[in-house]
Amino acid sequence: xxxxxxxxxxxxIAMGVLVLLSLMGAYLVIGMAWDKSPLHNRREHGLAAxxxxxxxxxxxxxxxxxxxxxIFRSRFxxxxxxxxxxxxxxxxxxxxxxxxxxxxxFATISGLVxxxxxxxxxxxxALQLVIAxxxxxxxxxxxxxxxxxxxxxxxxxxxxxxxxxxxAP
Numbered sequence: 001x002x003x004x005x006x007x008x009x010x011x012x013i014a015m016g017v018l019v020l021l022s023l024m025g026a027y028l029v030i031g032m033a034w035d036k037s038p039l040h041n042r043r044e045h046g047l048a049a050x051x052x053x054x055x056x057x058x059x060x061x062x063x064x065x066x067x068x069x070x071i072f073r074s075r076f077x078x079x080x081x082x083x084x085x086x087x088x089x090x091x092x093x094x095x096x097x098x099x100x101x102x103x104x105x106f107a108t109i110s111g112l113v114x115x116x117x118x119x120x121x122x123x124x125x126a127l128q129l130v131i132a133x134x135x136x137x138x139x140x141x142x143x144x145x146x147x148x149x150x151x152x153x154x155x156x157x158x159x160x161x162x163x164x165x166x167x168a169p
Contacts, residue, residue, distance in 0.1 A: 008116035015109050015116075022105070033158045054157070058149045063087060064156040071149050078148060087161060089152050098154075102147035103140045111136030 054064050063069040069082035071089060081088045114135035118128045155161040 005120045005122075008119040011112055011116045015113055019109065030154060030157065033154060036158070054153055058153040059146070061145055061149050063089075064153045065161070071152060072145060075145075087156075089161070095151070095155070099144070099147040099151045102151070103144050106143045106147075107136040107140035110139030 053067070057064050057067045061071045063071065063082040063085060065087045066082060066085040069079070069084035069087075071078060071082075073079050078089060080090055111132040115128050115132035118131055123131075152161065
């Protein structure tokens with residue numbers, strides 16, 4: 001291996017460590033939100049869904065409250081509220097920040113990992129650049145719906161998602 005390949009391998013190892021630490025951090029944040037959640041006591045009385053059920057709803061892009069309504073109307077358009085239970089998904093203008101940071105992180109990691117792999121394989125500089133950019137763009141687009149879904153789950157667990165919209169009769 002040459003020096004560039006050694007650097008690329010070090011970057012891959014560092015990205016692996018960062019991903020592991022990020023997952024641990026997400027687990028802790030959701031766990032702390034759950035401990036302080038108004039839903040926590042309701043679960044003991046059978047009134048709220050279990051944590052794995054909520055995570056499954058987020059993976060399926062469903063409303064964390066009822067599990068029936070879709071969070072997204074189309075690929076890039078999120079519903080304002082749940083079509084089934086009318087619970088507001090998007091209440092504050094700043095709620096795009098958390099999912100945006102998650103998307104940016106996944107895009108950056110994907111671009112760096114693609115670049116490092118191509119560097120280890122001995123690909124040319126132009127190919128490294130093009131593939132790394134495409135990997136970053138693809139990762140950002142692919143993860144965007146799930147980052148918003150899990151952010152909505154975090155808002156629900158923390159009690160921030162408590163308003164409903166009024167429906168016309």
